[in-house]
Amino acid sequence: MSRLWDKGLPLDERVLRYTAGEDHLLDARLVPYDVRGSIAHAEMLAATGLIGDDDCAAICDGLRALEKSFDAGEWAIGLEDEDVHTALESRLTSNIGPAGGRLHLGRSRNDQVLTALRLYLRDAVLDLAARVENLRTSTDALAQRQGDVEIPGYTHMQHAMPSSVALWCGGFDEGFADAVAGLKTVHRRIDKNPLGSAAGYGTPGLPLDREMTRAKLEFESTQVPVTAVQLSRGKAESALLFEITLLMQDLGRMATDLLLFYTQEFAFVSLANEVTTGSSIMPQKRNPDVLELLRASSASSQACLNESLMITAKLPSGYHRDLQRLKAPLFRSIDLAVDSVDIMAYLLEGLEFLPDNIELDEGIFATAEAYRLVQQEGMPFRDAYRQVAKRYAK
Numbered sequence: 209m210s211r212l213w214d215k216g217l218p219l220d221e222r223v224l225r226y227t228a229g230e231d232h233l234l235d236a237r238l239v240p241y242d243v244r245g246s247i248a249h250a251e252m253l254a255a256t257g258l259i260g261d262d263d264c265a266a267i268c269d270g271l272r273a274l275e276k277s278f279d280a281g282e283w284a285i286g287l288e289d290e291d292v293h294t295a296l297e298s299r300l301t302s303n304i305g306p307a308g309g310r311l312h313l314g315r316s317r318n319d320q321v322l323t324a325l326r327l328y329l330r331d332a333v334l335d336l337a338a339r340v341e342n343l344r345t346s347t348d349a350l351a352q353r354q355g356d357v358e359i360p361g362y363t364h365m366q367h368a369m370p371s372s373v374a375l376w377c378g379g380f381d382e383g384f385a386d387a388v389a390g391l392k393t394v395h396r397r398i399d400k401n402p403l404g405s406a407a408g409y410g411t412p413g414l415p416l417d418r419e420m421t422r423a424k425l426e427f428e429s430t431q432v433p434v435t436a437v438q439l440s441r442g443k444a445e446s447a448l449l450f451e452i453t454l455l456m457q458d459l460g461r462m463a464t465d466l467l468l469f470y471t472q473e474f475a476f477v478s479l480a481n482e483v484t485t486g487s488s489i490m491p492q493k494r495n496p497d498v499l500e501l502l503r504a505s506s507a508s509s510q511a512c513l514n515e516s517l518m519i520t521a522k523l524p525s526g527y528h529r530d531l532q533r534l535k536a537p538l539f540r541s542i543d544l545a546v547d548s549v550d551i552m553a554y555l556l557e558g559l560e561f562l563p564d565n566i567e568l569d570e571g572i573f574a575t576a577e578a579y580r581l582v583q584q585e586g587m588p589f590r591d592a593y594r595q596v597a598k599r600y601a602k
């Protein structure tokens with residue numbers, strides 16, 4: 209096994225394990241994206257006369273075959289591969305011969321890694337946005353089913369003003385709509401072609417066509433100058449993690465409300481049997497574990513954001529291996545957001561508010577009474593406020 213940077217010198221096994229890190233485990237999701245980026249690069253090399261058409265055809269066919277066999281479970285990325293990029297190129301060269309060794313002309317692992325990552329992130333962002341829209345559908349369905357049910361509106365954990373299931377759902381829906389808009393903004397930041405920047409300083413003497421790879425990979429623009437590419441590492445990632453953190457905080461606050469509403473003291477809601485768990489010692493228990501884990505998940509998302517920001521905070525310009533550490537928190541947060549959004553959407557489908565258990569404190573209508581005095585009797589609001597307040601003085 210020859211890694212992309214291998215010069216034939218020995219490498220201590222401990223160093224390999226440390227430097228490869230989790231990449232050989234994390235990179236499975238990047239296989240189709242590295243294949244796509246590599247095919248675009250090969251076709252550009254052929255179009256500019258840097259490799260022959262026959263070699264290009266062999267490379268492209270070989271890469272597609274490797275993607276298909278990976279999907280079929282015929283091979284996996286191992287520690288000895290280090291990452292998806294070595295895994296594909298080494299197998300490609302083994303399968304098609306010297307033509308495989310021509311693929312890396314005009315490309316560094318730096319722009320190769322970033323190309324595959326950005327192609328993946330484009331899809332991941334749109335996928336997450338679609339899942340949030342599905343959550344909005346579940347939230348709206350709940351509002352349609354039980355929107356007229358009155359519930360207390362709280363400030364300082366006290367009954368404050370009357371609210372409703374429709375208002376409660378609507379507040380969270382607006383936040384979810386913001387999440388979709390934020391994700392689409394991040395998508396525009398991701399949608400830049402880094403190919404051709406190589407190690408960060410271009411490919412002097414090679415007539416690479418960066419516009420061609422941009423078009424083939426359907427990036428909105430090509431990132432220029434080439435020195436901007438490595439400086440941008442972590443920015444789109446952190447922007448995405450920030451939007452996920454805000455989304456997860458909204459989910460966490462929704463979960464917190466429902467946890468309170470589900471207690472025996474409140475008993476405002478019932479949960480479907482399918483979303484509750486039991487106790488190992490107390491036979492009567494139906495526990496809302498899923499909501500508790502949703503509430504905790506916003507902390508995990510914020511930790512991923514902090515990790516990303518801190519990795520890049522004080523790096524000098526150019527490429528540094530520190531950037532490899534971005535991948536784990538990025539993928540972890542994306543996966544957590546996908547699972548959390550989907551499970552909340554599912555939970556809301558079986559949620560039911562119980563109006564017979566919901567009592568509104570008499571004082572909850574005090575503000576409405578003050579407004580009535582203003583409108584019907586022409587009283588200044590502050591006087592009306594004081595007059596109504598006397599009824600509740602203790």
